[in-house]
């Protein structure tokens with residue numbers, strides 16, 4: 001029932017040219033001038049084929065905040081951005097702190113079929129930082145949760161963080177820490193700097209992030225656990241993680257596309273589209289996180305896609321919500337910040353935006369990238385075009401993008417999830433077709449059992 | 450002048466022009482009929498999201514002396530306190546035909562957001578926003594200093610060579626910020642005096658000198674000593690240990706008052722905490738400009754409303 005797809009003469013991440021034959025949901029053949037009949041033929045000239053992007057940090061908002069985003073709308077935003085898997089953060093309502101909620105999130109993602117939705121479980125009950133949530137139940141549920149995070153809030157209590165690291169180790173998982181010392185950031189509005197002083201906005205100092213990361217890497221070392229640092233944003237944080245890795249501490253770190261491109265100067269006119277947590281930092285910090293990503297100190301890119309309704313941003317800075325949408329623009333921003341600047345090549349991007357985030361999330365099927373026998377989850381990207389990014393290019397519910405009316409390079413032309421198309425000719429495949437393809441894929445898988 | 454959002458936006462010539470127009474406005478106060486027809490038919494809305502009777506009354510008097518219609522829109526007890534957004538309020542004011550909105554808001558940058566939005570087309574005058582700026586206060590301070598120095602010949606003068614010590618809670622003070630930009634633009638040199646807890650990070654990049662020690666700052670014989678109001682609550686957030694210790698180290702007491710040069714002046718934006726940041730004797734001494742500041746405030750606000758609402762640069 002599943003389509004056979006042949007992509008002609010596309011450029012792979014390593015720079016070689018190849019055809020890609022997709023059959024029964026997998027990559028059936030690679031090489032030049034493949035001779036096969038196909039239901040769908042795609043001209044790959046000028047396009048780069050990247051393994052399906054994997055986001056380790058997505059806010060899908062469902063259940064509870066469906067006016068901001070739903071699993072359906074967020075999945076579509078992901079697909080048009082070249083993603084084939086996202087990890088849904090736990091700060092929903094109810095919080096994803098029980099097996100019931102994480103299983104519901106996963107099955108909604110499966111039903112829509114645009115991307116694989118992997119739930120992240122809360123570290124503490126209700127994200128309240130008091131008691132551990134049912135980590136074992138979530139790990140052993142159908143959703144097989146492996147990443148736990150209170151993102152949005154920091155697990156700031158040192159003893160609770162120690163216990164969480166130890167307990168999650170028991171189930172082979174990892175804690176993804178939103179590093180923000182709460183007392184140092186009470187009422188914080190933007191990066192603390194000369195500019196914040198001039199603007200009269202309460203500062204979010206770099207040390208509030210760095211101190212938590214320093215504490216956590218030492219805790220991880222002490223208990224022999226794995227730690228993942230969410231959205232690292234300062235030069236000092238890069239230094240701390242570099243120091244930890246040099247000592248063999250089992251830590252991974254992520255950076256967002258916006259922290260790779262934008263600086264705090266954008267806050268100068270109090271335009272709340274630039275209000276995000278952690279805040280946009282200085283030029284030096286942007287340079288440091290780019291270098292950290294290039295030298296491997298930072299392991300992955302993750303979007304921290306954070307949709308909000310219009311009214312949450314159409315107001316004075318201090319009243320505005322933190323966060324930006326990022327799925328649709330992610331690869332373009334990454335191209336502008338680290339590829340076009342010569343710091344990373346496309347093979348590096350495949351590693352930091354697909355293979356490694358999948359490894360951290362323990363998501364199968366991404367270890368080899370685009371390889372014969374692997375699930376056919378990949379995206380075709382045209383890096384040569386340039387476009388003025390507009391709200392019409394967004395596919396989620398949120399329009400709180402900091403890139404509107406700016407020129408960004410590149411465009412996703414097609415995305416394939418487990419062998420079926422979610423994006424073709426630069427536009428989403430309709431929901432019914434995708435859902436039907438997802439069902440067919442699952443039935444075929446069950447049939448082969 | 451389209452809006453007045455920040456003193457940082459003002460050039461030296463623009464600032465002097467505002468002060469000179471304020472001189473003309475001050476003359477009106479001495480006439481028999483203290484009213485000009487300049488803004489007849491214009492509607493000025495005082496939109497106050499924070500209580501400040503002093504500032505509101507000053508703007509109200511200024512608008513009325515220029516014959517404008519004044520609407521006071523206090524956020525307390527209105528739909529604003531029930532969660533109506535700044536946007537909705539602004540659109541309401543646009544619909545009733547406000548020509549100028551004088552806004553006091555607890556959020557830094559709220560006047561800028563209003564001016565940059567398409568919610569309302571009126572002239573926006575910042576009457577104090579969060580811990581950002583309070584431009585008319587700085588203008589009236591500059592006006593007051595200039596009058597003390599040059600008396601009736603003030604027109605056209607800047608503040609070249611004037612030394613000003615600003616003492617107290619710089620971190621949370623919109624008055625300190627607006628004065629730092631305006632007075633330096635006019636040629637004055639500024640020294641901030643405060644404990645390190647009450648100075649913003651990055652202060653070394655501001656065009657000011659910084660001292661922790663008030664006595665050393667006063668020993669330099671500044672022409673102007675401006676005392677900022679200190680809020681007792683700050684000690685609960687560990688900015689300083691007690692009001693008594695603060696007062697002893699950074700208060701303008703009688704001994705320090707005696708150290709000042711013969712012609713130096715003492716300023717305070719009000720309201721004062723007598724006995725905390727300023728002694729009663731200092732507040733009431735002939736050096737004190739506190740009452741002049743209040744009177745000059747009306748002249749400055751008349752000038753600002755006049756310049757934003759009439760002539761070139763005003764709304765067409």
Ligand SMILES: [Zn+2]
Nearest residue numbers: 151152178230
């Ligand atoms: Zn976070």
